[in-house]
Amino acid sequence: MIVNNSLDEVKKRENALSIIKDWVLNKSRESLYDLTGLSGGFIASPSEINLLETYVGPAIFEEELQKVGIEHMGGEKVLPLNRTSSGILATILTLVGENTNVVHYLAELPAHPSIPRSCKLVNANYSETDNFDEFSIPENTSLVVITGSTMDHKVIDLDNFKRVIEMAHEKDIPVMVDDASGARLRTVVFNQPKACDLGADISITSTDKLMPGPRGGLMAGRSDLIDEIKVKVNQFGLEAQPPAILAMLNGIKNFNGENLIRSFDRKDDFLTLLNQNFTNFKATPTGVMITPGDLASELKVSHNLSDNDVAYVFSFILLKEHGIITIPPVSMPGASATIRFDLSTSDAFNLDLDDLNKKIVSSFNNLKKLVINEDKCREIVFTS
Amino acid sequence: MIVNNSLDEVKKRENALSIIKDWVLNKSRESLYDLTGLSGGFIASPSEINLLETYVGPAIFEEELQKVGIEHMGGEKVLPLNRTSSGILATILTLVGENTNVVHYLAELPAHPSIPRSCKLVNANYSETDNFDEFSIPENTSLVVITGSTMDHKVIDLDNFKRVIEMAHEKDIPVMVDDASGARLRTVVFNQPKACDLGADISITSTDKLMPGPRGGLMAGRSDLIDEIKVKVNQFGLEAQPPAILAMLNGIKNFNGENLIRSFDRKDDFLTLLNQNFTNFKATPTGVMITPGDLASELKVSHNLSDNDVAYVFSFILLKEHGIITIPPVSMPGASATIRFDLSTSDAFNLDLDDLNKKIVSSFNNLKKLVINEDKCREIVFTS
CATH class of the missing domain: 3.90.1150.70 (Aspartate Aminotransferase, domain 1)
Known part of the structure; x- marks a missing residue:
C-alpha cells in the first residue's frame, strides 16, 4: 500500500x-x-490588474459588466455575487417571509442544497418536485424556483419552464431561476431562450461553470427586485469583490x-x-x-x-x-x-x-x- | 450651478x-x-496570476495564508472570508441559537451594524454597551462580542478587554472579537496583544483596513470553532475567493x-x-x-x-x-x-x-x- x-x-x-x-x-x-x-478562470491583463487597486478600477469593471452581463443573461440589470449560493441566500432573505411557501420545479431531483437551506434559515416551508404533473403553487407562496439545468446537466423541458412561470405570474409570485450551468447549457447547446427572456424575475448563473470565469455568481433580472436584493447582499457581505468582477467580465467576453x-x-x-x-x-x-x-x-x-x-x-x-x-x-x-x-x-x-x-x-x-x-x-x- | x-x-x-x-x-x-x-489592495506577481487559474494555485495560497495569517492574527487556524460582515454572519449562524442572548462591549457606540443584523436573522436578543460598569453577561448567553477598535478608530481599554474575556470564559461562553482595524491599530500603534493571545475564541479583521490588502475578512481562532464555522461559510457562499486569498497573503506580507x-x-x-x-x-x-x-x-x-x-x-x-x-x-x-x-x-x-x-x-x-x-x-x- x-x-x-x-x-x-x-x-x-x-x-x-x-x-x-x-x-x-x-x-x-x-x-x-x-x-x-x-x-x-482568472483572465486579466497587467493594465487591468493595475486599475484593480485604484478606487475607480472596480467601478469601471462593474459598469462594463452591466452591459456584458445583460447581453449574456438578459434582464434589466445584473448583480455580481461571491457565489451562486450567496445570491440564492440574498434572494430568499429579501423575498421569502417566515411561514410562507417556496415551491421548486426541476428536471431531476435533488435541488442544489443552498435553496432548502436558505428557506430553513428564514423558517419558510420548502418543497421540490421533478414531476411536472405534481407541481402546484399553494396559497401563501412567496417564491417559485426553477432549476434550468441540474448539477448533472439534466436540462428542463422548455414547455414546462414556460408553464411554471405562467402559473407563478398568474398569482403575482416572483420566479427565481437557478441557471448555474443552464444560462449557457440551455441556451447554447439546447437552443432555449435566456431565463429572463422567458419571464423569470431573477436568474442566477455560476460564472465558473461551462465558461472561463472565476468562481462566483451573476444575478440578472428586474431592476426593482435586484435593487432590494442588493441591500441584503451588501449588509451580509455576499457581493463579488473587484478581482472577481474583472474576471467575470473577461470570462463572459471569452465565453x-x-x-x-x-x-x-x-x-x-x-x-x-x-x-x-x-x-x-x-x-x-x-x-x-x-x-x-x-x-x-x-x-x-x-x-x-x-x-x-x-x-x-x-x-x-x-x-x-x-x-x-x-x-x-x-x-x-x-x-x-x-x-x-x-x-x-x-x-x-x-x-x-x-x-x-x-x-x-x-x-x-x-x-x-x-x-x-x-x-x-x-x-x-x-x-x- | x-x-x-x-x-x-x-x-x-x-x-x-x-x-x-x-x-x-x-x-x-x-x-x-x-x-x-x-x-x-491587489498585490500579485504575473506568475502568481498564472498559478491563480490552476486548481492548485488557490490551494498553495491558502496553505501559505495559514502560516502568514496566524503570525498576523494569532490563534490556531485562519479562515479567509468574502467580508468581515460575512464572517460575523457565519459565526452567529454557527454559535447563536434562537432566543439566546448576545452581549457586546465596545469602546464607543455604535457597533458595526452587521452584528445586530445577524442576531436578528437568527432571532437572538442582542444588546450593546460602551459603559463598562453596565456590562454584564445574563443567563442564556450564547456569544460575547468585543470590538477591538471602532469604525472611528476608538480603541478599547486593555484591562476592560481582558476582563470581558474572563467574565465570558467563567461562564464557558465563547468570545468573538470584531478587530476590523484593531488587529493592526491596537497591536502596532497601541502595543496591545493580539485578540487570540488575550484568549478570544474567534477574532476577525478586515484585510483592507490599515493594510494593503483586498476588501475581505480574515478570521482566526480556535480550530474546533473555525471548522464548525467553515461549514456554514461554504454552505452560504461566504468564503473569500482565490484572487482575494492571494491578495490577502500579499497584503499581510507587505503590511x-x-x-x-x-x-x-x-x-x-x-x-x-x-x-x-x-x-x-x-x-x-x-x-x-x-x-x-x-x-x-x-x-x-x-x-x-x-x-x-x-x-x-x-x-x-x-x-x-x-x-x-x-x-x-x-x-x-x-x-x-x-x-x-x-x-x-x-x-x-x-x-x-x-x-x-x-x-x-x-x-x-x-x-x-x-x-x-x-x-x-x-x-x-x-x-x-
Whole structure:
C-alpha cells in the first residue's frame, strides 16, 4: 500500500502542488493542462490588474459588466455575487417571509442544497418536485424556483419552464431561476431562450461553470427586485469583490458557445478514441472518467497495489510526464481517486484529442511497468 | 450651478473614471495617488496570476495564508472570508441559537451594524454597551462580542478587554472579537496583544483596513470553532475567493507596522503644513479633510458657485493636474462632496508631504482663478 492514510494523502497532495508550482515557474502555464474541471478562470491583463487597486478600477469593471452581463443573461440589470449560493441566500432573505411557501420545479431531483437551506434559515416551508404533473403553487407562496439545468446537466423541458412561470405570474409570485450551468447549457447547446427572456424575475448563473470565469455568481433580472436584493447582499457581505468582477467580465467576453458545443461532441469523439485501447472509460456530462477499480482491471499485470494506489500512480505519471492535472494528485484527504478528464475547461479547448489519447496510452504503458515495483511507485507519488 | 442633479453627478463621475483610466494607460499607475482611503489592495506577481487559474494555485495560497495569517492574527487556524460582515454572519449562524442572548462591549457606540443584523436573522436578543460598569453577561448567553477598535478608530481599554474575556470564559461562553482595524491599530500603534493571545475564541479583521490588502475578512481562532464555522461559510457562499486569498497573503506580507505608526504621526505633520495656508482643514482618524462649506470660506473671491461646486472643481484640479484621487470626482450620486486626504493607504506612503502640500496650495491658487469663470469650471468637471 502506498497511500495508506490521511497523512499519506496530505503528503501526495503537497508533492503534486510542488510539481505544479515548479512547472509554472520553470516551464510555462501554457504547457500545463488543468483538466480537473474545478479551477476558476482568472483572465486579466497587467493594465487591468493595475486599475484593480485604484478606487475607480472596480467601478469601471462593474459598469462594463452591466452591459456584458445583460447581453449574456438578459434582464434589466445584473448583480455580481461571491457565489451562486450567496445570491440564492440574498434572494430568499429579501423575498421569502417566515411561514410562507417556496415551491421548486426541476428536471431531476435533488435541488442544489443552498435553496432548502436558505428557506430553513428564514423558517419558510420548502418543497421540490421533478414531476411536472405534481407541481402546484399553494396559497401563501412567496417564491417559485426553477432549476434550468441540474448539477448533472439534466436540462428542463422548455414547455414546462414556460408553464411554471405562467402559473407563478398568474398569482403575482416572483420566479427565481437557478441557471448555474443552464444560462449557457440551455441556451447554447439546447437552443432555449435566456431565463429572463422567458419571464423569470431573477436568474442566477455560476460564472465558473461551462465558461472561463472565476468562481462566483451573476444575478440578472428586474431592476426593482435586484435593487432590494442588493441591500441584503451588501449588509451580509455576499457581493463579488473587484478581482472577481474583472474576471467575470473577461470570462463572459471569452465565453465561446461554439467551443462549448464542440466540447460536448468532443467528449464522444474522445471516448471513441480511448475505447481503441481501454474498455472501462465512461462519459460524464463534460468529459470522461475512470474509477480506480475500473482502471486496475484494465491492467493485465499482477501487482500488490490497491486500486486507489493504481489511480494515484497513473495520475502522477500524467502530471509529471505530460503536465496533465487531474483531481487525484491534488485532492484533499478523503476525496475519491476517480480520474476525470474534463473537456469543458479552457485548457481543454487547446488540446488535440489524438495527442491527449496518445499521452494517456503512453502513461498507461508506463503504469504497467511501474506497478510491479512498489518502491518506484512510492517515489513517483511522494517525491517531485 | 455646475453639479445640479443626479445626472450631473453621473456625468462628472464618468469624466473622472475616464481621466483616471487614461492616466493609468498613458502615464503610469505609480504617478497616480489614490488618497480616497477606499481602494482595496491587489498585490500579485504575473506568475502568481498564472498559478491563480490552476486548481492548485488557490490551494498553495491558502496553505501559505495559514502560516502568514496566524503570525498576523494569532490563534490556531485562519479562515479567509468574502467580508468581515460575512464572517460575523457565519459565526452567529454557527454559535447563536434562537432566543439566546448576545452581549457586546465596545469602546464607543455604535457597533458595526452587521452584528445586530445577524442576531436578528437568527432571532437572538442582542444588546450593546460602551459603559463598562453596565456590562454584564445574563443567563442564556450564547456569544460575547468585543470590538477591538471602532469604525472611528476608538480603541478599547486593555484591562476592560481582558476582563470581558474572563467574565465570558467563567461562564464557558465563547468570545468573538470584531478587530476590523484593531488587529493592526491596537497591536502596532497601541502595543496591545493580539485578540487570540488575550484568549478570544474567534477574532476577525478586515484585510483592507490599515493594510494593503483586498476588501475581505480574515478570521482566526480556535480550530474546533473555525471548522464548525467553515461549514456554514461554504454552505452560504461566504468564503473569500482565490484572487482575494492571494491578495490577502500579499497584503499581510507587505503590511508595515512602521508605516502605519508613521501615517498617524504624518497626519499631524500634514495638518501643521496645511495650516500655514488654510484654516479649515480638520484631522480624521487616518488623514485630513475639508468640507465644501469650509473650503468655500477659504476662498476670498466673489463667485456664483455653490459650496459643493467649489469642492468638485477643486478636486478635479487635484486629479487632472497632479493625479491625486479624492472621493468627490469619483463618488456615486448622493455622496458628500467633502474632500479627504487619507494617509494610511499604500499610495500615501510614497508621498512627500511637503510636495503634497505644495500641490494642494497650487491647486487652490488655480481654484481661485477658476471660480470666477463658470464655463471653465464646467469644462474641468465634465470634460476630460
